[in-house]
Amino acid sequence: MKLDDTRTPGSRWLVVAEQESRDLWIGGRGPLLVFAYSLLLSAMTYLAATNRAMNFLEQREAVNLTVQVALSVGVLLTLVVSADAISGERERGTFEALLLTPVSRRGIVGGKLVAATTLWLACLVVAIPYLWVLGRGVAATGQAAVLALCVGTLVALGLAGLGLLISALTNSNKTSLVVSLLLLLVLFAPTQIPALPRTGFGELLVRINPIGSALHYVSQVLVGRRTWTHDLSYLVAPAVLAVLVCALLIVIGPRIVKLTAGVGSE
Amino acid sequence: MPTLEAVGLSRRYGPRSAVEGLSFVAEQGDIVGLLGPNGAGKTTTIRLLTTILRPSAGSFTVAGIPDREPARIRARIGVLPESAGYPARQSGTAYLRYAARLFGRSRSESAMAAQRLLKEVGLGDRAGALISTYSRGMKQRLGIARALINDPTVVFLDEPTLGLDPAGQREILNTVALIAGERGATVVLSTHTLAEVEQVCSSLLILDRGRLRAAGTVSEVKAAVGAESLNDAFLSLTEGSDR
Numbered sequence: 104m105k106l107d108d109t110r111t112p113g114s115r116w117l118v119v120a121e122q123e124s125r126d127l128w129i130g131g132r133g134p135l136l137v138f139a140y141s142l143l144l145s146a147m148t149y150l151a152a153t154n155r156a157m158n159f160l161e162q163r164e165a166v167n168l169t170v171q172v173a174l175s176v177g178v179l180l181t182l183v184v185s186a187d188a189i190s191g192e193r194e195r196g197t198f199e200a201l202l203l204t205p206v207s208r209r210g211i212v213g214g215k216l217v218a219a220t221t222l223w224l225a226c227l228v229v230a231i232p233y234l235w236v237l238g239r240g241v242a243a244t245g246q247a248a249v250l251a252l253c254v255g256t257l258v259a260l261g262l263a264g265l266g267l268l269i270s271a272l273t274n275s276n277k278t279s280l281v282v283s284l285l286l287l288l289v290l291f292a293p294t295q296i297p298a299l300p301r302t303g304f305g306e307l308l309v310r311i312n313p314i315g316s317a318l319h320y321v322s323q324v325l326v327g328r329r330t331w332t333h334d335l336s337y338l339v340a341p342a343v344l345a346v347l348v349c350a351l352l353i354v355i356g357p358r359i360v361k362l363t364a365g366v367g368s369e
Numbered sequence: 370m371p372t373l374e375a376v377g378l379s380r381r382y383g384p385r386s387a388v389e390g391l392s393f394v395a396e397q398g399d400i401v402g403l404l405g406p407n408g409a410g411k412t413t414t415i416r417l418l419t420t421i422l423r424p425s426a427g428s429f430t431v432a433g434i435p436d437r438e439p440a441r442i443r444a445r446i447g448v449l450p451e452s453a454g455y456p457a458r459q460s461g462t463a464y465l466r467y468a469a470r471l472f473g474r475s476r477s478e479s480a481m482a483a484q485r486l487l488k489e490v491g492l493g494d495r496a497g498a499l500i501s502t503y504s505r506g507m508k509q510r511l512g513i514a515r516a517l518i519n520d521p522t523v524v525f526l527d528e529p530t531l532g533l534d535p536a537g538q539r540e541i542l543n544t545v546a547l548i549a550g551e552r553g554a555t556v557v558l559s560t561h562t563l564a565e566v567e568q569v570c571s572s573l574l575i576l577d578r579g580r581l582r583a584a585g586t587v588s589e590v591k592a593a594v595g596a597e598s599l600n601d602a603f604l605s606l607t608e609g610s611d612r
Binding site for chain 1: 444446454458459468470473
């Protein structure tokens with residue numbers, strides 16, 4: 104039986120993406136992570152709905168809060184999965200077999216990136232019923248879902264790529280996860296300071312932080328009722344991160360996707 | 370044309386030389402035994418020839434493909450790496466199907482190739498079982514099946530009998546002989562077990578501290594050293610190495 108020469112090595116990233124997604128969702132960590140995420144979302148939605156009934160939280164604010172939690176936790180889970188993608192395989196001893204195939208290093212990275220991003224998409228799908236419950240009557244559900252899809256996917260792509268870079272550059276899976284989570288903490292912590300965007304320095308901090316600026320943009324559209332294009336400049340940071348990380352993976356991917364991490368290991 | 374040819378192949382890690390000036394030639398159907406004490410450079414040699422590592426100096430060709438085209442070389446080789454890991458939650462069939470698809474086979478071809486190879490290595494009745502339920506010997510046989518999934522020209526087996534009982538070792542060696550005899554592939558077999566080399570290898574390379582100490586058939590190596598057994602020849606060539 105001859106090999107199929109019509110399938111170019113470039114298209115084999117799809118095979119990697121398909122298998123990685125299968126490993127994540129069938130018998131992998133995907134369902135458990137999404138279940139835990141849905142429990143959190145249920146608790147948040149319950150609290151938001153209760154507060155709204157007490158007039159503490161306007162209906163659009165409740166929708167915004169749910170989108171913010173979905174986006175924050177969704178990208179966190181995506182980062183965790185991508186941070187394990189290469190260093191984890193190295194530790195489990197399965198990476199060498201993948202490197203020994205004709206699939207290019209860029210193809211391996213691309214497949215793993217797509218698979219990690221499916222976790223964010225699953226988180227988004229899970230969030231939609233909650234948005235529907237909270238957004239009934241103010242026609243905010245559709246807008247919130249599309250907003251979460253566009254902004255969240257941008258942030259998830261950037262962070263998944265960052266997780267892959269960290270994973271490729273670290274030999275230990277534990278180190279990769281710790282570095283990734285610390286990075287996320289650094290990015291996420293400023294978003295919890297409510298008055299931050301109101302000062303000049305605070306505004307700068309929000310704008311350069313891909314998570315902070317994305318969350319700010321979402322709240323401007325959902326709660327501030329701004330048009331989608333009005334505060335588009337807030338999406339510069341997440342867009343730059345996504346483009347930069349993907350470009351880095353394409354350019355340096357062949358040099359960092361190897362059996363062991365570190366200088367001189369190639 | 371030789372199926373495998375290395376010329377002055379070297380690999381350095383800073384000042385330390387893992388492989389130094391290795392040159393050899395192997396033809397179709399040869400089983401080349403790669404011998405040496407721990408740290409001799411056997412695994413580094415295999416990783417160089419399988420494009421996992423880049424040589425610091427020298428060059429090699431696999432099936433006439435030069436080392437500057439690693440993706441093409443990987444399409445023509447099969448490898449059982451040392452201490453290969455296996456995805457515990459996949460079945461043997463799923464594992465091989467995925468490997469076949471990475472080599473460009475269609476879904477239906479992959480399924481057929483997986484089924485055929487699992488039967489060939491004696492895992493036909495456990496094809497659907499999770500790999501986590503496989504014994505060490507079964508995993509090694511699965512690894513060999515994976516190494517054959519692309520009908521390779523050259524097969525590299527890095528210590529395939531390590532940790533196996535005598536029956537398991539015999540099965541693996543029989544499979545190695547079949548790979549060279551029936552498929553006509555060149556096999557590079559890295560091992561510590563001299564009896565295995567005498568049993569199946571048509572030629573051997575003895576490495577010590579990264580350098581090639583002897584090459585040729587078993588009888589040629591014994592004659593060159595003036596030893597009565599391969600064991601004596603091996604010890605004489607590698608005495609004083611850090612083990």
